[in-house]
Amino acid sequence: EAADENDQSKIEDEVKCAPWHTTKAYLDSLKGKCWLQLRGFADPTGCGEGFSYVRVSNKPNAREVEPEAVQSKKMVTGTDADLRRLHLKDAKKILNKFGVSDSFVRNLSRWQIIDIVRTMSTQRARDGEAGAYMAKFARGNRYSQMEYKEKY
Incomplete structure (x- = not known):
């Protein structure tokens, strides 16, 4: 079961690396709709010398928000x-x-x-x-x- 989840994660990463996804992410970032993850699994050089261009939401997700901010809401x-x-x-x-x-x-x-x-x-x-x-x-x-x- 753990191997299936690992395989699924790798497949999702490969889909995110597809040229049509990275191109759309780049164009959306130019319009201000999202940010780009510049380092990561989609780096074409594989050694950290290139840019990843994976889409990252410009809104913080629940894990990034401080606990006191959640409690004060x-x-x-x-x-x-x-x-x-x-x-x-x-x-x-x-x-x-x-x-x-x-x-x-x-x-x-x-x-x-x-x-x-x-x-x-x-x-x-x-x-x-x-x-x-x-x-x-x-x-x-x-x-x-x-x-x-x-x-x-």
């Missing part, structure tokens, strides 16, 4: 930070705290109000102005594209 769905469950009157109060006038809020639909709460909370959280209560409605990417490149 909080679940939003089903909690009081879930914007879908935020009552309209509470959303209007939040907008009032952000300084949005009542006359402006009256002309908006529920989901427009929720969108403004999310947008303003995210902006204030990025600026470092929002308190803990307001920051829980902030949404966005955990890492910027620049941070991903630095990790690469």
